[in-house]
Amino acid sequence: MxxxxxxxxxxxxxxxxxxxxxxxxxxxxxxxxRWCIDYTPYRWGxxxxxxxxxxxxxxxxxxxxxxxxxxxxxxxxxxxKMVHIYPETRSWVSTHVAGPRLNSQFRYRIEAEGRNASxxxxxxxxxxxxxxxxxxAANRRLAKELRADDADLWKRFAVEMExxxxxx
Numbered sequence: 001m002x003x004x005x006x007x008x009x010x011x012x013x014x015x016x017x018x019x020x021x022x023x024x025x026x027x028x029x030x031x032x033x034r035w036c037i038d039y040t041p042y043r044w045g046x047x048x049x050x051x052x053x054x055x056x057x058x059x060x061x062x063x064x065x066x067x068x069x070x071x072x073x074x075x076x077x078x079x080x081k082m083v084h085i086y087p088e089t090r091s092w093v094s095t096h097v098a099g100p101r102l103n104s105q106f107r108y109r110i111e112a113e114g115r116n117a118s119x120x121x122x123x124x125x126x127x128x129x130x131x132x133x134x135x136x137a138a139n140r141r142l143a144k145e146l147r148a149d150d151a152d153l154w155k156r157f158a159v160e161m162e163x164x165x166x167x168x
Contacts, residue, residue, distance in 0.1 A: 015128035017143035022119050023154040027165040029118035033090040033110040035161050036120070039063050039083070051076070061085040065094075103127050120154060 025032045039055045051069035058064055063083045071077035080098035085091075091109040096102055106124040113119050126146055128134075134142060 019147040029112035
């Protein structure tokens with residue numbers, strides 16, 4: 001189990017949820033990849049996400065995303081992610097470097113499915129550092145919930161992507 005070190009303390013994760021899914025797009029792979037790595041605050045709002053995003057390119061293939069999102073009990077949470085982009089494989093990796101899911105990591109890859117279709121292949125590992133330690137069954141339920149939430153988000157992204165591709 002991963003540990004989180006801080007000044008004078010070291011903690012273990014209370015949950016580690018691994019999950020994956022695949023989302024099909026009716027757009028060519030190269031176009032889908034460019035759309036996915038077009039990190040702009042504008043796209044954030046168009047995708048019906050709540051919160052705000054600051055985007056800072058720190059290198060030609062590395063971007064830091066600083067998101068403020070709704071949290072339980074009417075609060076807000078800050079999530080800072082470093083994203084490394086690999087154009088040669090149409091893939092990118094997002095690692096949480098600050099916030100409640102510190103060190104969680106998500107891998108994305110766009111695969112061609114013919115000339116005018118593609119698919120996102122997603123693999124995620126979410127780490128949780130707070131709350132009670134989850135049993136194996138509870139960890140599986142968490143992974144199932146996360147998969148459903150992220151797959152739903154990418155279904156919404158697919159609609160927006162396909163609309164933009166068709167010029168609508």
